[in-house]
Amino acid sequence: MGANPVYVNVDKSFNIDPKDLGKIIDSKTKAIMPVCLYGSTRNIREVYHVAKSYNLKVIIDAAQCFGIPELIDYADIVVLSFNPFKNIGTFGKSGALITQCNDLSDQARRFSYHGFYEGKKNDKCLDWGYNGRMDNIQAAVLLKKLEYFELNSLKRCFLAHRYIEKLNKIENDNRIVLPVERNENTWHLFPIILNDKKSADLIEFGKSKSVEFDVYYPILSHEFKTNYASNYKHKDHLSKTSDIHSQIIHIPLHNHMSTYEQDNIIKVIYDFFR
Numbered sequence: 001m002g003a004n005p006v007y008v009n010v011d012k013s014f015n016i017d018p019k020d021l022g023k024i025i026d027s028k029t030k031a032i033m034p035v036c037l038y039g040s041t042r043n044i045r046e047v048y049h050v051a052k053s054y055n056l057k058v059i060i061d062a063a064q065c066f067g068i069p070e071l072i073d074y075a076d077i078v079v080l081s082f083n084p085f086k087n088i089g090t091f092g093k094s095g096a097l098i099t100q101c102n103d104l105s106d107q108a109r110r111f112s113y114h115g116f117y118e119g120k121k122n123d124k125c126l127d128w129g130y131n132g133r134m135d136n137i138q139a140a141v142l143l144k145k146l147e148y149f150e151l152n153s154l155k156r157c158f159l160a161h162r163y164i165e166k167l168n169k170i171e172n173d174n175r176i177v178l179p180v181e182r183n184e185n186t187w188h189l190f191p192i193i194l195n196d197k198k199s200a201d202l203i204e205f206g207k208s209k210s211v212e213f214d215v216y217y218p219i220l221s222h223e224f225k226t227n228y229a230s231n232y233k234h235k236d237h238l239s240k241t242s243d244i245h246s247q248i249i250h251i252p253l254h255n256h257m258s259t260y261e262q263d264n265i266i267k268v269i270y271d272f273f274r
């Protein structure tokens with residue numbers, strides 16, 4: 001596509017920090033791509049307003065955030081993933097995009113179908129494109145799973161709020177920071193920030209108690225050993241993000257988890273901080 005990503009600092013919600021956005025926008029900037037990371041919609045509205053004040057398009061990566069309809073009011077395009085790891089997923093790779101713009105919608109349909117004009121397969125090719133449509137079996141799986149989506153989302157919300165309530169004491173003791181976005185969050189993952197302990201130590205401690213803690217993205221994009229990342233000029237602008245990342249850890253949360261299992265995890269966390 002000829003586009004290069006330029007990275008922006010996140011804040012402790014792990015989403016773009018709108019205060020830093022203005023600093024990296026220049027004449028080459030075409031669009032802002034906020035990610036609703038771990039399911040949190042924090043900062044999305046502010047990012048949209050900053051982007052629009054520079055007349056830029058907004059493409060929200062909502063791969064981890066299906067189920068929050070208001071997102072479309074803060075984006076030109078919302079991109080979804082239905083891969084099997086997501087809160088609602090098919091049996092294989094699939095996704096979708098949402099837009100309120102008819103032109104973008106037509107373009108996306110063409111793009112997903114070799115560039116063919118809709119309804120004119122093998123006849124009228126208007127554009128360059130992919131073979132990227134969702135197949136019928138995946139669509140059938142998705143339709144069935146949609147029937148359970150609200151219930152599963154409620155279970156995730158229930159478990160997340162239970163963690164917040166039960167881990168509150170450790171947060172009040174200033175040992176951890178719990179997720180800041182508590183309402184508009186799909187709880188794809190449950191991240192916490194460790195203030196005075198190392199994530200590697202909690203991972204090891206968890207293993208000894210048969211609980212899996214993890215850092216879901218252990219390496220930040222600008223720290224990969226790719227050509228683009230190695231030659232990336234503005235790494236020093238991202239020290240705030242690196243600091244936050246060095247303290248993050250994810251604790252288990254999924255919609256099949258029982259409160260009994262969750263209480264065991266909470267006990268392990270309390271033992272770790274004892």
Ligand SMILES: Cc1ncc(COP(=O)(O)O)c(C=O)c1O
Binds near residue numbers: 035063080083095
């Ligand atoms: C935030 C985010 N963006 C994009 C993707 C890519 O989605 P897909 O696997 O459907 O290509 C994922 C999932 O892996 C994701 O979590």
